[in-house]
Amino acid sequence: xxxxxxxxxxxxxxxxxxxxxxxxxxxxxxxxxxxxxxxxxxxxxxxxxxxxxxxxxxxxxxxxxxxxxxxxxxxxxxxxxxxxxxxxxxxxxxxxxxxxxxxxxxxxxxxxxxxxxxxxxxxxxxxxxxxxxxxxxxxxxxxxxxxxxxxxxxxxxxxxxxxxxxxxxxxxxxxxxxxxxxxxxxxxxxxxxxxxxxxxxxxxxxxxxxxxxxxxxxxxxxxxxxxxxxxxxxxxxxxxxxxxxxxxxxxxxxxxxxxxxxxxxxxxxxxxxxxxxxxxxxxxxxxxxxxxxxxxxxxxxxxxxxxxxxxxxxxxxxxxxxxxxxxxxxxxxxxxxxxxxxxxxxxxxxxxxxxxxxxxxxxxxxxxxxxxxxxxxxxxxxxxxxxxxxxxxxxxxxxxxxxxxxxxxxxxxxxxxxxxxxxxxxxxxxxxxxxxxxxxxxxxxxxxxxxxxxxxxxxxxxxxxxxxxxxxxxxxxxxxxxxxxxxxxxxxxxxxxxxxxxxxxxxxxxxxxxxxxxxxxxxxxxxxxxxxxxxxxxxxxxxxxxxxx
RNA sequence: GCGCCCGUAGCUCAGCUGGAUAGAGCGCUUGCCUCCGGAGCAAGAGGUCACAGGUUCGAAUCCUGUCGGGCGUACCA
Numbered sequence: 041x042x043x044x045x046x047x048x049x050x051x052x053x054x055x056x057x058x059x060x061x062x063x064x065x066x067x068x069x070x071x072x073x074x075x076x077x078x079x080x081x082x083x084x085x086x087x088x089x090x091x092x093x094x095x096x097x098x099x100x101x102x103x104x105x106x107x108x109x110x111x112x113x114x115x116x117x118x119x120x121x122x123x124x125x126x127x128x129x130x131x132x133x134x135x136x137x138x139x140x141x142x143x144x145x146x147x148x149x150x151x152x153x154x155x156x157x158x159x160x161x162x163x164x165x166x167x168x169x170x171x172x173x174x175x176x177x178x179x180x181x182x183x184x185x186x187x188x189x190x191x192x193x194x195x196x197x198x199x200x201x202x203x204x205x206x207x208x209x210x211x212x213x214x215x216x217x218x219x220x221x222x223x224x225x226x227x228x229x230x231x232x233x234x235x236x237x238x239x240x241x242x243x244x245x246x247x248x249x250x251x252x253x254x255x256x257x258x259x260x261x262x263x264x265x266x267x268x269x270x271x272x273x274x275x276x277x278x279x280x281x282x283x284x285x286x287x288x289x290x291x292x293x294x295x296x297x298x299x300x301x302x303x304x305x306x307x308x309x310x311x312x313x314x315x316x317x318x319x320x321x322x323x324x325x326x327x328x329x330x331x332x333x334x335x336x337x338x339x340x341x342x343x344x345x346x347x348x349x350x351x352x353x354x355x356x357x358x359x360x361x362x363x364x365x366x367x368x369x370x371x372x373x374x375x376x377x378x379x380x381x382x383x384x385x386x387x388x389x390x391x392x393x394x395x396x397x398x399x400x401x402x403x404x405x406x407x408x409x410x411x412x413x414x415x416x417x418x419x420x421x422x423x424x425x426x427x428x429x430x431x432x433x434x435x436x437x438x439x440x441x442x443x444x445x446x447x448x449x450x451x452x453x454x455x456x457x458x459x460x461x462x463x464x465x466x467x468x469x470x471x472x473x474x475x476x477x478x479x480x481x482x483x484x485x486x487x488x489x490x491x492x493x494x495x496x497x498x499x500x501x502x503x504x505x506x507x508x509x510x511x512x513x514x515x516x517x518x519x520x521x522x523x524x525x526x527x528x529x530x531x532x533x534x535x536x537x538x539x540x541x542x543x544x545x546x547x548x549x550x551x552x553x554x555x556x557x558x559x560x561x562x563x564x565x566x567x568x569x570x571x572x573x574x575x576x577x578x579x580x581x582x583x584x585x586x587x588x589x
Numbered sequence: 590g591c592g593c594c595c596g597u598a599g600c601u602c603a604g605c606u607g608g609a610u611a612g613a614g615c616g617c618u619u620g621c622c623u624c625c626g627g628a629g630c631a632a633g634a635g636g637u638c639a640c641a642g643g644u645u646c647g648a649a650u651c652c653u654g655u656c657g658g659g660c661g662u663a664c665c666a
Contacts, residue, residue: 082609121647203666342664343664379662466615470629479626484625530602531605537613548621588626
């Protein structure tokens, strides 16, 4: 119906003030204060300057013009400095309700994204240890964003990029080798100074098949031994991460190994930049002229020792995405990588993708609070709260909901004690409770032999809380579309709280199961529609919608 | 030094491409169950939107500067 009003307004503007006025960017929004109507536009104010007329005068002419027509609008009023407020007739809302009941699990899905191919790359944690809480936040954010894109009609793919090449991985191999020697009782294993001290490597070393490992290590050089152990460590730890993520509800279309880019992808990308004249040698290394694209310094592609940098591999990786048809790569990075954005976008421009082809979202840090005190984490020393710990501690649903209540870039205080509480202090229960309550009413009705009816007379829903609830439910597809377009999954939690609130108010004011069987049918239909929205919304976040609790 | 993020109620945070009297949850005060789930509903107290300028019909929102907090500034990844 927004579109209908849009076209009504557009036509009226053209007829009254000419094509220039009709071309204005029409802003139509739901007023914060519901007494202002269902939708409002500020068009009279924004045209005041070009038309050289006072806004209220423009509004008056516009309204007079619209009122001469037969529309579905119940009223059109002018308010404040020149807002035009529209009130929509209740029959339209009843149609909207019928639409929800018809679409069921598909309600909320739109084609807003027009099949635009995007890729969301997220978590991408180093395979050097278990996942931490920032990874958990990024995972909830990323997989919800992926589902939002899907629901909003984008063509979306998801990937986890595994940094299985480089010095960190060498250190990991050396660390595991040392642990292995220790576990085998040879005692000569010494973890490198800046190696990985975490106890999980002991566990991992114990799981290794000694016979097989000893055979594969025999007669090998130190670096070969290290590489063998690196491969074991990466595969074990990666599988471990995948298992934890799956338990958390996060899955990827593909796990992309950095080593898949060697040597071909890396060489090709390097040559391409070279052909464009964007590479120069300095101090024995090969540098990308990033400063030509706005970066504050040039960046090394190939080190003096001949090894490609992580940066070059990352360029090859993004080239791979582009050649697979991705039109927009949305990378979700941790807070320690924001200094890397400019460099990457400069390179994307150099490669001809355009700087905006790569969109980076930074998921900010998480402060875990317990007993009001901050829980400190250090990956190297192996002291941290892992994703697994978190799920065990507060549960998957609570963890997800907490992460998804906040914007990605806001620093998050995560109160473990609060998330653990199974009472009304914990916001996740409010929405789940609404779902359980709705389910309970529908169940009760069925038990009493009052079943739902396909042809319930929805026009019987005339009470203020009933219409208010329908209006909230009606916004769901727009919420999904805007959450996807703005990359802001937190709009979903905010919205679902609104839905729950509107439902609770309706429930409190309007008795569903009564002697009036027609009204009972209509209200049961409204309950069902509410259940559909809450359930669809929670499932976008992979949070359960319980029938009872 | 330079760059990025953040600064909104006692606490944790929303505030949609600038819009009408700045909101929610928790906490605090007070009402509401003979009746479909009270894990609920209603009412109240609580604000110089860090500060100062600017842009305009209109700024929490955009621009500049200042002050706080965090992070980053590698031939690490």
